[in-house]
Amino acid sequence: MLYYLFAWLDKQYDIPGAGLFQFISFRTSMAVILSLLLTTVYGARLIRILRAKQVGESVRNLGLEGQMQKQGTPTMGGLIILLGILVPTLLFARIDNIYIILMLITTVWMGAIGFLDDYIKVFKKDKEGLAGRFKIMGQVGLALIIGWTMYFHPDIVVREPITATAKLEASIDNQNASANYKDVKSTLTNVPFYKDNEFDYAKVLTVFGDDYGKYSLVVFLLFVIVIVTAVSNGANLTDGIDGLATGTSAIIGITLAILAYVSGNTIFADYLNIMYIPYSGELVIFAGAFVGACVGFLWYNSYPAQVFMGDTGSLAIGGIIAAFAIMIRKELLIPVLCGVFLIENLSVIMQVSYFKYTKKKFGEGRRIFLMSPLHHHYQKKGYHEAKIVTRFWIVGIILAILTIVTLKLR
Template sequence: MLYYLFIWLDKQFDIPGAGVFQYISFRTAMAVILSLLVTTVYGSRLIRILREKQVGETVRNLGLEGQMQKQGTPTMGGIIILLGILVPTLLFAKLENIYIILMLVTTVWMGIIGFIDDYIKVFKKDKQGLAGRFKIMGQVGLALIIGWTMHSHPGIVVREEVTLPVTSASPLEIHQHGTVPYFTQNVKSTKTNIPFYKNNEFDYSKVLKFLGGDYQKYSLTVFMLFVILIITAVSNGANLTDGIDGLATGTSAII
């Protein structure tokens, strides 16, 4: 929101310094600083409020050494993380960017699932929380939305080297490799970048190459399965790690 405000001020009144908001490096730095302020200043206050309201963690006694020390630890701390993500993003990001939209939808969606889980544990006194099948349903539902959007949205493209003539209307860029010119263009593609793979490129449609010449028409199915796998694995992996004395914070920072 601040991005749009300062861009408007720069265009209308030519205010010195207002144009700096067009640079993503500046907005990124400001978002990081604001996120730190939100989580440190308001995080401690939220924890204090949760303690006063006796919104604490209920621990099942499994006979593990030291596990009961977590009894009463303030839960619903994910609210701090949500604020640290959502507030800077809403203020400094280009909200029409499809990647920003998907990130916001994902954050809020998974935050709601986590809130319901904690609410059941704390206020309904059910140590199991939200049933696992409902968590999986929520994760798969989100994955279907993200997968379909990424596959069909015209703004989600991959820059690839192309040969003339081209069928896409997107602009061509001319490059020079020695004395040989070549062209690149933003196109819809079934490729993605992953580490530890040849050229860091993985074409998920080729998983079904054994079906013959028409295998690419099934690329959406393969892509959706990959998205479901990634979202459910990352979400549940983070949840399991967080259950081990809050280790999710450290691993998330490394990632």
């Protein structure tokens, strides 16, 4: 909103400094600062409110060191993160930008699902919370909104080089043949470690015949559904010890901000030989607010945690990361960038599958890990949770660097 106000003031009254709001870098910096202030200053107030309302975590005794000391710690702290994301974005981003609109919808949508889950756990005293099928339905619903909008919205395009034939046709039609690029609707995305660095969802089914290319929307929607559900659930599983999901998400958010900036800047996109995505530069402001919210929340969520984000925060964080990556067409980098989430997901899948298999075959269930998700395995081995979190952060930083390196590593 402030973007429009200062643009008007600059135009009408030529106020010194008002033109700064035209720069994405300035608005991103302001979004980070405001997000940090909101989460640190008002976070303490919200924690006091949660304590007064007795919105405490119910902890099951799993035999983990220091676990029962967390009994009664306020949960639903994800509201602090949502506040730190939504307010700076609404103030500093261009809210008529379709990418920003989709990210705001994602934040509120997934935050609402998580809030409902926490509400049932805390106030209805139902430890299971919202039924899993309803969570999946909510995630799939969001994925369909994102996928459908990206496929059909006229402002969601990519810039592609014009072929020599197209240039010749343009010159014959007395059009501007000097332009080397054009904006087109496309199902292209970036793929790592590949020479041309591009993958087209429309060509997935063409192996069965050219007629199957018309089903590109179905293929794209399926990919979006898988990505949104996998990442949001991965973030949810990672939120098991103090600061793990928050810190890891901040690292991922910084990386996504860099990827969004280079993808939305013609100079960097051309230099790196990656897809230029018009209008996507505004996402950097959202990413700044996201990182600021995560770091600010870490002020209270680091060991020993004064508040837990609950599903209100973890589901929202996962949905945001998935939607953001899809919009800047870097979703195929998620297995690398979100490697911590992936490992946590896989550890649960492997543990449950192996237990069921061995129980059926041998009559008793056996385990691969001492406990899943993976961070609990290391807790069972005697590692302090602060050390586990720090090492997971280091792994996250390495994966983030590797993700950025893939822009040139082909």
